Amino acid sequence: MDFTKEKIPPVREDRLGACNAFGGTCHALSRQAKTGCLNNIRRSFTQTQGCQLNLSLIILSTIRDTVIIVHGPIGCGGGNIPMANGIKTFQKLRDPAAKGVVWLNTNLDETDLIKGGEEKLEEAILHADREFRPSAIIVINSCAPGIIGDDIDGLAEKLKDRVTAEIVPVHCEGFKTKIMATAYDSLYHGILRNLIDRADNPVPAGEAKGNSRKVNLLNLSSMSRIDEIELERLLGVLGLEARILPCYAHPDDFGDIRDAALNVSVCATHDDYLTGHLREKYGIPVVTSDIPVGIAATGKWLMNIARFFGLEKEAGQLIESETGKLEKALEPYRKLFKGKRAYVAGGEIRIFATAELLADLGFEIVGLHGFHYDRFMDDLLESRPDKEKMIINIGSGQPFEQSNILEKLKPDLFVGHLGINGWAGKHGIPVFAIFGPGASYMGYKGAFEISRRLARILRNPMFSRNIGENARLPYARQWYEKSAFAYLEDGDPTSQPSKGAEYGQQLPA
Amino acid sequence: MSRFVDLPRYVCALGGAVATINALLGAVPILHAGAGCGGNIGNAFNGASGHLGSGYCGGMALPSSNVFEREIVFGGEERLTEQIETTLEIIDGDLFVVVSGCMVEIIGDDIRAVAGKFRRADRPVLAVETGGFKGNSYKGYDLVLKALFRDFVDESSVKDGKTVNLWGIVPAQDVFWKGNLRVLKSLLEKLGLKVNTFFGDGETLDGLKKAGSAALNIVVSNIYGIEAAELFREIHGVPYISVPFPIGHYATENFLRSVGNALNLETGVPDELIKEEKKTYFNYLERVIDLYNDMDLQRYAVVVGDANYAPALTRFLSDDLGWLPELAIITDLLDDGQKGRLALEFVGYHSGIEPRVAFDTDTSGVVNHVNKCRPENDGSGYYDGFNPGFIVGSSFEKDIAETLGMPLLTVSYPVSNRVVLDRSYAGYEGGLRLAEDILSILVSGR
Numbered sequence: 001m002d003f004t005k006e007k008i009p010p011v012r013e014d015r016l017g018a019c020n021a022f023g024g025t026c027h028a029l030s031r032q033a034k035t036g037c038l039n040n041i042r043r044s045f046t047q048t049q050g051c052q053l054n055l056s057l058i059i060l061s062t063i064r065d066t067v068i069i070v071h072g073p074i075g076c077g078g079g080n081i082p083m084a085n086g087i088k089t090f091q092k093l094r095d096p097a098a099k100g101v102v103w104l105n106t107n108l109d110e111t112d113l114i115k116g117g118e119e120k121l122e123e124a125i126l127h128a129d130r131e132f133r134p135s136a137i138i139v140i141n142s143c144a145p146g147i148i149g150d151d152i153d154g155l156a157e158k159l160k161d162r163v164t165a166e167i168v169p170v171h172c173e174g175f176k177t178k179i180m181a182t183a184y185d186s187l188y189h190g191i192l193r194n195l196i197d198r199a200d201n202p203v204p205a206g207e208a209k210g211n212s213r214k215v216n217l218l219n220l221s222s223m224s225r226i227d228e229i230e231l232e233r234l235l236g237v238l239g240l241e242a243r244i245l246p247c248y249a250h251p252d253d254f255g256d257i258r259d260a261a262l263n264v265s266v267c268a269t270h271d272d273y274l275t276g277h278l279r280e281k282y283g284i285p286v287v288t289s290d291i292p293v294g295i296a297a298t299g300k301w302l303m304n305i306a307r308f309f310g311l312e313k314e315a316g317q318l319i320e321s322e323t324g325k326l327e328k329a330l331e332p333y334r335k336l337f338k339g340k341r342a343y344v345a346g347g348e349i350r351i352f353a354t355a356e357l358l359a360d361l362g363f364e365i366v367g368l369h370g371f372h373y374d375r376f377m378d379d380l381l382e383s384r385p386d387k388e389k390m391i392i393n394i395g396s397g398q399p400f401e402q403s404n405i406l407e408k409l410k411p412d413l414f415v416g417h418l419g420i421n422g423w424a425g426k427h428g429i430p431v432f433a434i435f436g437p438g439a440s441y442m443g444y445k446g447a448f449e450i451s452r453r454l455a456r457i458l459r460n461p462m463f464s465r466n467i468g469e470n471a472r473l474p475y476a477r478q479w480y481e482k483s484a485f486a487y488l489e490d491g492d493p494t495s496q497p498s499k500g501a502e503y504g505q506q507l508p509a
Numbered sequence: 510m511s512r513f514v515d516l517p518r519y520v521c522a523l524g525g526a527v528a529t530i531n532a533l534l535g536a537v538p539i540l541h542a543g544a545g546c547g548g549n550i551g552n553a554f555n556g557a558s559g560h561l562g563s564g565y566c567g568g569m570a571l572p573s574s575n576v577f578e579r580e581i582v583f584g585g586e587e588r589l590t591e592q593i594e595t596t597l598e599i600i601d602g603d604l605f606v607v608v609s610g611c612m613v614e615i616i617g618d619d620i621r622a623v624a625g626k627f628r629r630a631d632r633p634v635l636a637v638e639t640g641g642f643k644g645n646s647y648k649g650y651d652l653v654l655k656a657l658f659r660d661f662v663d664e665s666s667v668k669d670g671k672t673v674n675l676w677g678i679v680p681a682q683d684v685f686w687k688g689n690l691r692v693l694k695s696l697l698e699k700l701g702l703k704v705n706t707f708f709g710d711g712e713t714l715d716g717l718k719k720a721g722s723a724a725l726n727i728v729v730s731n732i733y734g735i736e737a738a739e740l741f742r743e744i745h746g747v748p749y750i751s752v753p754f755p756i757g758h759y760a761t762e763n764f765l766r767s768v769g770n771a772l773n774l775e776t777g778v779p780d781e782l783i784k785e786e787k788k789t790y791f792n793y794l795e796r797v798i799d800l801y802n803d804m805d806l807q808r809y810a811v812v813v814g815d816a817n818y819a820p821a822l823t824r825f826l827s828d829d830l831g832w833l834p835e836l837a838i839i840t841d842l843l844d845d846g847q848k849g850r851l852a853l854e855f856v857g858y859h860s861g862i863e864p865r866v867a868f869d870t871d872t873s874g875v876v877n878h879v880n881k882c883r884p885e886n887d888g889s890g891y892y893d894g895f896n897p898g899f900i901v902g903s904s905f906e907k908d909i910a911e912t913l914g915m916p917l918l919t920v921s922y923p924v925s926n927r928v929v930l931d932r933s934y935a936g937y938e939g940g941l942r943l944a945e946d947i948l949s950i951l952v953s954g955r
Contacts, residue, residue: 051545
C-alpha cells in the first residue's frame with residue numbers, strides 16, 4: 001500500500017512486527033515471532049536507548065547542500081554536536097566542495113509549548129533559506145511539537161513559494177515508537193513525498209528504465225567510502241554503474257532515482273520502505289540480500305544482482321577469482337583465530353553476517369545481541385544450524401543485560417555497536433567495532449581488512465585488560481547472580497517473567 | 510521571545526542535569542523521559558566534551574523510564590515507580606536523582622510525589638524537574654544544584670570559618686571542569702581552607718551533605734550557579750561571592766584576594782603565597798621569551814566561548830600573553846542583566862586593549878562579527894588586516910578558522926578534536942597549560 005499519501009508513516013511495531021525486548025535462543029525468538037506476541041514483551045528496568053530523531057538526524061546530516069532544522073526544545077538533536085566536522089570530512093570524499101553540516105534548533109521554550117511553535121519554525125526556515133541558500137531544508141519534528149500539534153507540513157506548504165529551497169518535513173516524534181529503525185521509514189517518507197514523488201518530476205521514459213545498467217546502490221551512514229568503492233568496483237566488473245545514495249548524496253540525486261534498472265540494498269531493514277515504494281509505484285525491482293560482509297555474503301549479494309541482469313556466469317567467475325586470492329591471504333589469520341570465543345552485538349542484519357564471517361575465520365560464536373527484531377531477521381534466525389542453542393538478546397543498547405551475559409560467558413572478543421563497546425571494554429574484553437564510517441568492512445577487501453584488524457586487536461589487548469581490572473561497573477553484585485533476562489516481562493502483569501529468563505539462567509555461571 | 514539557535518553549543522536542561530549528576534561520585538540519575546533523551550545527551554557530551562566517556566552510569570547505561578505513547582496517553586507515574594524500584598535493585602549507587610524530560614512534564618507527571626514514595630528506601634531518591642523547554646544545559650546544572658542544596662545538604666547552625674564550597678564550573682559543559690576544580694581547590698588549600706567542590710577528585714557525597722557548615726560559597730562564574738548560591742544563602746545562611754573564572758597570574762591573584770577579602774582572613778592572602786606562585790609561573794613562562802621574540806609570536810585573536818571562558822580567555826590573551834584579542838563572542842542564551850554583568854569583565858585590562866564584545870548564539874554569526882571587526886581592504890595593496898590571527902574557540906570554529914587561515918585552539922564546548930583527561934586551564938597552572946597549547950600550535954609545523 002502507498003503510505004506516502006499520509007503525512008506520517010506507520011511505526012515499525014505495526015508495519016513489521018518489530019520488537020526490542022527478548023532474551024532466549026534464536027529458535028525461541030523465531031517461534032515466538034510467529035505467534036505475533038513479541039511486542040508484548042517489556043522490561044521493568046530500562047536504560048536509555050535512542051529515538052528515531054537521533055538516528056534520522058545522523059543520516060539526514062550526511063546529505064549535502066541542506067540545512068536541517070530540528071523543531072523542538074534546545075536539547076533535541078544535540079547528539080549531532082560531535083558529528084559535524086566528521087561528516088564534513090566524509091562529505092568531501094564525495095564532493096570536495098561540500099559545505100558540511102548546518103543544523104538549527106528552534107529552541108522551543110515554555111511559552112512556545114502553550115502558544116505553539118510554528119512561528120518560530122517559520123522564522124528558522126526563512127533564516128535558513130536566506131543565510132545558507134541550500135537546495136533543501138529538512139525540518140525534523142521532535143516529541144514536544146508533535147504533542148502540541150504544530151503542523152510542519154502545513155507550514156512547509158505555506159512557505160514553499162517564499163523560499164528557494166525544497167522543504168522536506170520529516171516526522172520523528174521519539175515517543176511514537178520503541179524501534180529506532182523507524183527512523184529509516186520516517187526519513188525515506190519525507191524524501192519520497194518531497195524529493196521523489198513530485199508532479200514536477202516526471203517518471204523517465206520507458207527505454208531508459210529496465211534496459212539500463214544503472215543501479216541505485218543504497219548506502220548506510222555507518223558505511224565508509226572505502227566500502228562504497230569496494231562495492232562499486234565489484235559491480236563495475238559486471239558492467240554495472242552505481243548511483244550511491246541516500247547518505248552523502250545531493251538532494252537532486254533523489255529526483256533522478258527512478259531512472260535506474262534496479263535498486264540494490266545492502267540492508268533490508270534500512271531500505272525496505274524506500275525500495276518497496278519504488279517497486280510498487282514505479283515498478284523498479286529490488287535486490288536485497290544480507291549485507292555483503294564476509295565471503296559468503298558478498299558472493300550471495302553479487303550473484304543475486306547478477307541474476308537480475310543475466311550475468312550469472314560473469315559473477316561466478318568474479319567470485320571465484322576474488323575468493324581464490326582472498327583465501328590465500330586469510331590463511332595465516334585462520335590459525336590465529338581458531339577456537340577463540342566471540343560475542344556479536346549490533347544491528348539485526350549485521351550481526352548475522354558478521355557472525356558468519358567470524359565463524360568462517362575460526363571463531364566460536366557464543367552469543368548474539370540485536371538492537372531490534374523485525375521480520376527481516378526470520379530467515380537469519382532459522383538458517384543458523386545452532387539455532388536451538390544460540391543465545392540471542394534483543395534490546396536497543398541495554399548494557400545491563402550485556403554485562404550480565406559477558407560476566408557469565410567471558411568471551412575472548414566482543415564485536416559490538418557504538419555506544420556499548422566501552423561497556424564491554426570495562427569487562428576487560430578486547431573489542432572490535434562492528435561498523436565504522438572510516439574503515440573497511442564490506443566485500444572481499446572488507447573480509448581481509450576485518451581479519452587484519454582482529455589480529456591486531458587480539459595481539460595486544462592490554463588496554464582493555466588494564467581498564468577492566470581497575471574500572472567499576474555500575475551494577476550491584478546480586479545482578480550478576482540473576483538471569484540476564486530477569487527483567488523481561490510479558491505485557492500481561494499477571495504472567496510470569498518471559499520465557500527468555502529460563503534460557504538466561506542456563507548461561508554458564 | 511527566544512529564537513532558534515544555529516548549531517547550539519549546549520543541550521537542554523535535562524542534559525545539563527544528567528551531566529551534573531553523573532559527575533557527582535556515587536550519584537546516579539534516573540531519567541523519566543523519552544527513550545531517546547538519554548542517548549542524545551550521552552552522545553552530545555561523550556563525543557564533544559573532550560571524549561568524556563560514559564562515566565560510572567552514564568551514556569547507554571543511564572537508567573531511564575523510556576516513556577512511549579502509552580505513558581503519554583495514560584500518564585507515566587506508574588512506569589516511573591517501577592523504574593525507581595528496579596534501579597534500586599540493579600544499580601549500585603548512594604544517591605539517586607530523578608530528572609524529567611519535556612514530555613512527562615507536559616502531561617503533568619508528579620515526579621517529586623513519586624520519588625517521595627521512596628522516602629524509606631535504604632538510599633535517598635531525590636527528584637528535580639528539568640524539562641528540556643526550561644532552558645539549556647547550564648540551567649540544568651543550576652536546577653540540580655538547587656535540588657541538592659534544598660533536599661540533600663543538611664542544615665547546620667555551626668559554621669566552620671575555614672571551610673568553603675566552590676562551584677560555577679559546569680561539568681561537561683566546561684570540558685576541563687575536573688582539572689579546573691582540582692587546581693582551584695589546591696590553590697585555596699594553600700590558604701589553609703577546606704574546600705568542597707562536589708564534583709572534583711576525592712569529593713564525596715558526605716562532603717556535599719555537610720556543605721551547609723561552610724563559611725563561604727565561592728561561585729567561579731558571573732552566570733552559572735548564581736541562582737543556586739542565592740538559594741543556599743536563603744536556606745543555609747551561607748553568603749557567596751561571584752568571581753570570574755581565573756586563568757593566568759593577574760586573574761588568579763585577583764581570585765585569591767577576592768576570597769581572602771570575603772573571608773576576612775586575618776592575615777589576608779599571604780603575599781608570600783602569591784609571590785611563590787608567580788615565581789614558579791614565570792620561571793616556566795620565561796622559557797618562551799626567546800621563541801616569542803625570535804619568531805614574533807604575538808597574534809591578533811578572536812575568542813569564542815561560553816560566559817566563563819570567553820572573558821577569562823580574552824583577559825589571559827591580552828594581559829598574560831600580550832596578544833591583541835580584538836573580538837570576543839559569547840555564545841550562551843543570556844538575558845540583558847547577565848549580558849551587562851559580563852560586559853564589565855572586559856574592561857580595565859592592564860594592556861589597555863578594549864576588545865569588542867558580541868553576544869551571539871548562532872555559530873554562523875561568528876564570521877559576520879569577525880568581518881565587522883576587521884578593517885576593510887581598500888585593494889591598495891597595503892592592507893592593515895587582522896593577521897597574523899588566532900582563534901580560541903570550539904570545534905564549531907573549525908570552518909571559519911580554515912576560511913580565515915587562522916590557527917584554532919578548542920577550549921569551549923564543543924571540543925571533539927581533543928582528548929581531555931585531567932588538563933586544567935584554571936589558575937597559574939592553567940595559564941601555563943594554555944600558553945603551552947596555544948604556542949605549540951604555532952610551532953607545530955616544525
